Amino acid sequence: HQYQTQIVENKKMASLGQMVAGVAHEVNTPIGLGITGSTLLRDKLAELQVNFHNKSLTASQFEQFTNDGIENLDLIYSSLNRVAELISNFKKVAVIKDDEITSTVNLQQLINDTLLSMGQELKIKNPKVLINCPPDLTVESKKGPLQQVFHQLILNSLLHGFVAGGDNEVQIDIVATNTQTQITYTDNGLGVESNIRAKIFDPFVTSKRGQGASGLGMHLVYNLVTQALAGEIVLDTEYQSGARFIITLF
Structure with a gap:
């Protein structure tokens, strides 16, 4: 029993280490861009100041400075925005709030409400x-x-599975027994690349690196299902016509 506990703890520490390394890696690029942008701006400002004091500042130089x-x-703003977005996503994953009180939830209504809230997306x-x-x-x-969970699964399909103008489809099948509820989420998109299937729920795993994806979406889904909802989620690796996730709630 102690050996099993040690294995679990080691896995947790390895996952935490991976998460921290991932955050550092993801945040590094926009911070670097922000520093570059602010350094360039400072240099341009110093040059402008010299020309102003020398009374040699021309209208075209000033216009060039304002354009630059x-x-x-814009570069600094977008970089800081990206960092804020990454930190926000990281906080969602790192702190799963499961202190919400359990209530009776109508599943069809919940999904319809989710779709309604995602109109723009x-x-x-x-x-x-x-x-x-x-x-x-x-x-x-x-x-x-x-x-x-439903919001993130649909977002995942939109970002990774579907193409604009395609015959895009999501199917959600829900079956309940006395002891459990099974939710099967299927899309007919591009599917999950074979090299990331085994680690789809790990943090910072994404096929869209550098294209706005942080690789935290499915990790968040996994944490929500297993921690907040005390359920299970698996990727159906046999399914070849898109992506299929099977969630079991007990």
């Missing part, structure tokens, strides 16, 4: 969403984390 200044400030790829769930099916669960 706006460009550099759904517009570009415009997927058809099929929900196969008895309209009166309810579970005793935590509404917030559950809604976040």
Whole structure:
């Protein structure tokens, strides 16, 4: 038993180490860009100051400075924004709030509410969403984390699976027994690349590195399902026509 506990603790520490290294790596690039932008701006400002004191500042030099200044400030702003976004995502993953009180949740209503809240995000790829769930099916669960799970799964399909103008489709099948509820989430997108299937739920795993994806989405889903909802989630590796995730709530 002590040996098993040690293995679990070692895995936790390895995962934490990977997470910290991942955060450092992801944050490093935008911080570097921000420093470059501010250094360039400072140099340009120093040059402008010299020309001003020498009374040699021309209108075209000043115009050039304002153009360069706006460009550099845009770079600094977008870099800081990216860092803030990464930290926000990291906090979501690192601190899973499971202190929400369990309540009776109507699953079809919850999914419809989630889709409604994602109106803007759904517009570009415009997927058809099929929900196969008895309209009166309810579970005793935590509404917030559950809604976040559906939100992240759909976002994952939009970002990684679907192309604009494609025949994009999401299907959510929900079946309940006396002891458990099984949610099967399927999309007909590009699927999960074979080299990341085994580590799909690890932090900072993404096929869209440098394209706005932090690789924390599916890790967040895993933490929400296993910690906040005390359930299980697996990727169906046999499914070849897109991505399929199977969630079991007990």
